[in-house]
Amino acid sequence: MKINRLYYIIYLFLVVLLTFSCAKDEGNYSYTELVKVSFPEEKSDATIFIRQGEPLILSPQVAYDGDANDLSYEWFVYLNSASASYVQDSVLIARTKALNYTVSPDIFVLGENYKLTYKVTNNKTGIAAFRFYQLAVQDLFTQGWIFLEDRNGKADLSMILRNGTLYHDIYSGRNANYPIANPKGFSISPQSISDGVAQDGKKFYIVGANDAIELDGNTMKKRFDYAYLFFQAPASVKPEYIAWGGSVGNNLGLLINDGKLYPNMVGGFPGAKKFGAEMKSATHEYDYNLAPQHISGANYSDTYNVFVFDRLNRCFYAVTSSTMNAFDAASQNTALFDMNNVGLDLIKLDSSNVSTVRNAVMRSVDGTEAYLLQFRTTRTAAEPTINVAKQHLDAPGLAKAVDLSCSTLSPHIFYVSDSKLYRYEVTSNTYTVEYQLPSNESVSKIKFERHGYGQGLPRLIVATWNGNEGKVYYFKVSPTGAIQELDKTFGGFGKIIDLAYKY
């Protein structure tokens, strides 16, 4: 009887418990608004150049409505170069709100890129906000124009940084044991090159009449001598031009030695890539002599990615990784001009104010007349031929100009003759004199810089030589192509032979 009563109580308890479990869950849909951390300043994608041993100072604004003591801060970095491992630990460099860090060479390698992460954590909620910075470890020479000079017959480099700081004797001061006589050219590859030989990055070359080198663009010290640039160096060492053509995804190294082209094909495949053997012309075999210039296409998918000019046969070639091709009849409107036989000498290959059109400023064989040949880099159904126009240039002294530069914003060509800075307008076939340089100065190089003063605010750079000193003039140019004013003058150069922009 007693046991039955006990069972009865247990069953009753369980039934009551079951009844309770059937209670409807009303849910809880009211959310507690968390106080968030944010960064009110606009995000910048610009790379921050840092130097080993120097401070890196960053003070980003942090917006947080709660108690500031709730927040903790971390600054950490990881290698962000193309060749960096996907699996790597970050390195914590600070736990402060603002960063004031001396760049340690133990962490930051010269020439490499790093991603810096700023992490602000709300310790109460565990929620963190992030801000990212791109860092590049550089030497002094971060961004600006580099000038190749002839100083007493030897190559040297000077640089004008973006802030106007000028450095001279850059090459001679760092490479005293490797002088390069009779400098001819200087180039920086437009893109980072991965050749399996050197550290990935942009390629810097100095070319002299009888020698050339690859330069380390960070330390400005010689990286490789001329013979090392080849799989098998040519018997006759007469370097004229080293540059990288093509565009992103189809970079092609172009080395002209004694008028012959030696290509360097790079890509995503393994193995060392160097300059190969002398290239054959599809039409003139090895009986050609290239001008030390090239012009590239605009995009990977262009019909023609690299153009060069043959001084001997007065024709253009379309360069691929294995051949120098002539232009098909179907791709040409020879009523305008024939790319395979232009019958003129080349002054300058340059870009134009139309992104898919290239300018070839030519002179007649007797050197008296100047012409502009314009051609496209790609063929389309709407524009099946690449020839755009040929026009005689009614521009005084242009046929004899040492150098010229085409605007990429307006239809203008800038050049100097008799110490006068001319602006030739292609569309109207007229010219204006924009500036009078000192009469004892002759121009050695001229360059149009599209974004010299920021987006769409161009600069014209004119390098002169008076027999003793080289000078560089910075002119402000309006977006429509008029010279507005002489902005700055820099002196103390040797004779400027070439220039290229480092960024």
Added chain:
Amino acid sequence: MKRLLSFIGASTALLFSILGCKEDDKLMFDDSDPKVSFDKRYAGTLVDSVNYSFAFQSKDIITDTVQLPVRIIGLPRNTDRNIAIALSAGSTAKEGYHYKLENMVIPANASDGTVDVIFFRRAGLKDSVITGELKIIANADFKPGYDDNAVSAVLDRLTWRFTLTDKLEKPSIWDSYWKNLFGDYSNTKILFLTELLNYTNWNQGGLFPQDSNRMLAQARLGIYEYEKIHGPMIDENGNRVIIP
């Protein structure tokens, strides 16, 4: 009686529960039966089989060595262990005359080894091609290992085949690989290219683009310079040697 049955039942359940708590033995590899096979993880024609020709070598080369990677199934041991490799029936090569095998061991404390196949340049090879098929067989140290085909391999992982000759023959991959670069085959052309490019590995393709581009440019320049001095190069069939 009822109480006794309940007691027995409860005791049995308790006993099984205690037995169920016994820790299992760890599942460990049984190393009592080591095996070995050719390592064809990166199988191309080189590791799967070789067509070797002395015809592309200079006259003073009378032997050459091809290395065969081998790998064991099992754990390394602290002593060298021998591998047994036999010549299959039907092979025309003679061991000790056309070739010999050396270094047929898995070294102590290693899982991999490299067997050397040393080829001999015999007079009879001038006008004949001999074949050999090598098979891994059992010995005191190893049994034959994997007998399946590795990725892209034609032969299983216990078999390695070779041909050996000193006769100038069109490489089997010429039409599928080299023709794209150097055009139609001729004995004259391949001997010219062999000397010019200092390249002999004509039975293997798969060059990286920078290397094939360089070889093509060198070949074009080489034939151009030859013709400047000697005039057109004419092959054994009476045709002009052309590098396209």
